[in-house]
Amino acid sequence: MQLTKAHATANDFLLYADLAGVSEPLADAEVRRLCDRRLGIGADGLIRIAPAREGDFFMDYRNADGSYAEMCGNGIRAMAAYLRERGLHEFSAPARIETRGGIVTVNAVAGGFRVAMGRAILPAREIAERDGFDVAVTIAGIAGQRPGLSVALPNPHVVVALPDAANLAALPWLAEADVQIDPAPRAGTNVELVVPGGETSDGHGVIDMRVIERGVGETRSCGTGACAAAFAVRHWAGAGAPAIWQVRMPGGTLIVEIDGEDVYLTGPAELVADVTLLS
Numbered sequence: 397m398q399l400t401k402a403h404a405t406a407n408d409f410l411l412y413a414d415l416a417g418v419s420e421p422l423a424d425a426e427v428r429r430l431c432d433r434r435l436g437i438g439a440d441g442l443i444r445i446a447p448a449r450e451g452d453f454f455m456d457y458r459n460a461d462g463s464y465a466e467m468c469g470n471g472i473r474a475m476a477a478y479l480r481e482r483g484l485h486e487f488s489a490p491a492r493i494e495t496r497g498g499i500v501t502v503n504a505v506a507g508g509f510r511v512a513m514g515r516a517i518l519p520a521r522e523i524a525e526r527d528g529f530d531v532a533v534t535i536a537g538i539a540g541q542r543p544g545l546s547v548a549l550p551n552p553h554v555v556v557a558l559p560d561a562a563n564l565a566a567l568p569w570l571a572e573a574d575v576q577i578d579p580a581p582r583a584g585t586n587v588e589l590v591v592p593g594g595e596t597s598d599g600h601g602v603i604d605m606r607v608i609e610r611g612v613g614e615t616r617s618c619g620t621g622a623c624a625a626a627f628a629v630r631h632w633a634g635a636g637a638p639a640i641w642q643v644r645m646p647g648g649t650l651i652v653e654i655d656g657e658d659v660y661l662t663g664p665a666e667l668v669a670d671v672t673l674l675s
C-alpha cells in the first residue's frame with residue numbers, strides 16, 4: 397500500500413487515492429495502526445480520496461482511532477496539495493470536494509488554499525442567543541466547570557473561553573478523557589479552548605487556541621475548530637466584531653473569514669513523504 401504523509405499547520409495526515417473507488421474500507425484497527433506514531437507511520441487522521449457522487453472528489457476522513465468524521469478543514473487543504481502535486485486537479489478552477497458534511501469548494505491562493513467551509517450552526521440557537529453558552533465543560537488542570545458553546549461546522553465542536561493566554565499555555569497536553577461535557581454530546585465532540593486576544597492594526601480579531609480533537613486527543617491545529625472558535629468568539633462579542641480572525645495554535649496560524657453564517661478558512665498545507673507500507 398502506498399500512502400502520502402502531509403501536514404497542514406502541523407495537523408498531520410496519511411492520504412491515499414482510490415480513484416476507481418474499489419478499495420475495501422480499512423478496519424478501525426488498521427487505521428489505528430497506521431496512525432500510531434510508534435507502531436505505524438503516525439498521523440492525526442487518514443484520508444482516502446475517492447470518486448464523488450457530486451463534485452470532483454470525495455474526502456473519506458477517518459480519525460486516528462478509526463472513527464469517521466464529517467470533514468476536516470486542515471485535511472481538505474492537505475488533500476488539495478495532494479491533488480495539485482499529483483496532477484489530479486490544476487486549481488485554475490476551484491475543486492469541489494464532497495465530504496460527509498456536504499460539498500466544500502477549495503481555491504488555491506498565495507501560500508496555501510482557501511476553503512468555503514459552509515454554514516456554522518449553533519445547535520441550541522435560543523439558548524446560545526440568550527446566554528451565549530449551552531454546555532458546562534470540565535477540563536483537567538482547571539478547577540470547576542466552564543461554560544461552552546456548541547458549534548456545528550458541520551462536525552461537532554464546543555468552544556470554551558479561558559481567562560488568559562498564560563492559563564492556556566500552562567495546561568498539560570490533553571487527552572480526550574481529560575475533557576468532560578455536560579450534557580455529553582451523543583456523537584462526541586471536538587473541544588476548542590480559546591483566549592480572545594484583541595485586534596490587529598488592520599482590524600482582524602486574534603484568538604489563541606488549543607484543541608482536543610474527537611477521535612484523536614490534543615492536536616497542534618484544527619481547521620474546523622479554528623472556524624468554530626472564530627464563530628463563537630464573534631457571537632460572544634456581538635455587533636461590530638471583526639469579520640476576519642487570526643486563530644493562533646501551537647502548529648501555526650489560520651485565517652477565518654465570517655460572512656453571516658458562511659465561514660471561509662485559509663492556510664497552508666504541504667506534502668512531506670511518500671511511504672510504502674511493508675505489511
Ligand SMILES: N[C@@H](CCC[C@H](N)C(=O)O)C(=O)O
Pocket residue numbers: 407441459464465466467468469470471551552586609610611612617618619620621
Ligand atoms: N483536524 C480536523 C478535524 C478532524 C475531524 C475531527 N477530529 C472530528 O472527529 O470531527 C480539522 O482540521 O478540521
